[in-house]
Amino acid sequence: LKKRQYIVSVDAGGTKILAALIDSDNKIISRAKKSTDAKNGANAVIKRIIECIESTLIDSKVKANQLAAIVVGIPGSLNSQKGIVYLAPNLSWRNINVVNPIKRHFNIPTFIENDANLGALGIHHFGLGKKYENLLGIFVGTGIGGGLILNNKIYRGKSFAAGEIGHIVINPKGEKCGCGNYGCFEAVASRTAITREIKNAIKTGKKTVVTKLTNNYDLIKSGTLAAALKSNDKIVKKSLRSASETIGLVIGNMSNLLDLNAVVLADGLIEAVGDFMLPVIRKSAEDVALPQNFKGMKILISSLGDDAALYGGIALAKEVGLF
Numbered sequence: 001l002k003k004r005q006y007i008v009s010v011d012a013g014g015t016k017i018l019a020a021l022i023d024s025d026n027k028i029i030s031r032a033k034k035s036t037d038a039k040n041g042a043n044a045v046i047k048r049i050i051e052c053i054e055s056t057l058i059d060s061k062v063k064a065n066q067l068a069a070i071v072v073g074i075p076g077s078l079n080s081q082k083g084i085v086y087l088a089p090n091l092s093w094r095n096i097n098v099v100n101p102i103k104r105h106f107n108i109p110t111f112i113e114n115d116a117n118l119g120a121l122g123i124h125h126f127g128l129g130k131k132y133e134n135l136l137g138i139f140v141g142t143g144i145g146g147g148l149i150l151n152n153k154i155y156r157g158k159s160f161a162a163g164e165i166g167h168i169v170i171n172p173k174g175e176k177c178g179c180g181n182y183g184c185f186e187a188v189a190s191r192t193a194i195t196r197e198i199k200n201a202i203k204t205g206k207k208t209v210v211t212k213l214t215n216n217y218d219l220i221k222s223g224t225l226a227a228a229l230k231s232n233d234k235i236v237k238k239s240l241r242s243a244s245e246t247i248g249l250v251i252g253n254m255s256n257l258l259d260l261n262a263v264v265l266a267d268g269l270i271e272a273v274g275d276f277m278l279p280v281i282r283k284s285a286e287d288v289a290l291p292q293n294f295k296g297m298k299i300l301i302s303s304l305g306d307d308a309a310l311y312g313g314i315a316l317a318k319e320v321g322l323f
C-alpha cells in the first residue's frame with residue numbers, strides 16, 4: 001500500500017508564491033499561486049505559503065498525511081539543514097525560520113533550499129540538463145541567480161552559499177548593487193539593469209518605441225522588450241546586446257574555471273528575448289573561454305519556464321530519500 005505518494009513543492013519568490021502538488025510519476029496534479037506581499041513581514045508570507053500548500057491539497061483531494069515532503073524554494077542565503085533563511089533581500093528577511101511553522105502546521109517533513117539551486121536541480125533532472133553532469137543554471141530576472149550542479153550533484157559550498165553568480169563583480173566602478181557592492185553581474189546585466197539603461201536613454205531624449213508601449217519605465221516588462229525588438233528598436237537592442245555580452249563574459253569565465261558540460265539560461269527575460277540574446281552570449285563567451293573548455297559546452301535556454309524550481313523540489317525530496 002502506497003500511502004505517501006505526493007509532495008508539495010513551493011517557489012516563494014519576491015513577487016509571487018507558486019505551489020504544486022506532484023505525484024510519484026513526477027506529474028503536477030494541482031497548482032496554487034498568490035502574490036508574496038513581502039511588505040507585511042515574514043509571518044504573513046509564511047501564512048500565504050501555508051495557504052498555497054492547503055489550496056493544492058484541496059484542489060487535488062489529497063490529504064496532508066499522504067504527503068512525503070514539503071519543499072520550499074527561497075530567494076536568499078539559507079541553511080537547508082537548520083531550516084533558517086539568513087538573508088533574503090527581495091523578501092526583507094534576516095534569520096527567519098521557515099521550516100518550523102510549516103512543519104508544525106502540516107506535521108510533514110519540510111525542507112527549504114535556495115530557489116536558484118532548486119531551479120538548477122529541476123533543469124538537471126527534468127529539463128534540458130538531463131544529460132549534463134556539470135551544469136550551471138543562470139536565472140536572469142529582477143536579479144541574477146545561479147545554481148551549480150557538479151558531478152550530478154548540487155554544489156552548496158561550505159556554508160550553503162555557493163552559486164551567488166549575481167554578485168560576481170564585473171566592474172568595481174559600476175552601478176551600485178542591492179548587496180552594497182558596485183558593478184555586480186546583476187547590477188550590470190539583469191532586467192533591472194537593462195530597464196535602467198533604457199530609462200536613462202529616454203531621459204536624455206533618445207527615441208525608442210518603449211515610450212509608446214508602456215508608461216512605467218521603472219519596470220519594463222520582458223514582453224515589452226520583446227515587442228520593442230520586433231519593431232527593431234535601436235535603444236532596446238543596444239541595451240540587450242550589452243547585457244548579453246556581460247552574460248557571455250561570465251559564462252566564458254565560468255567555463256574556464258569549471259569546464260562545464262552545459263549552461264542553461266532561464267527566467268522571464270531569457271524566455272522572451274533569448275533568441276536575440278543567445279548568439280551574442282555565445283560569441284562573447286567564446287571570446288574569453290579557453291578553446292578546450294568552450295568546445296562541446298552547450299549554452300541553452302530552459303524549457304521549464306516558471307516550473308524549474310518546482311521540479312527541483314522533486315529532486316530534493318528524492319535526494320533526502322523521502323520520495
Ligand SMILES: [Zn+2]
Nearest residue numbers: 167177179184
Ligand atoms: Zn551584488
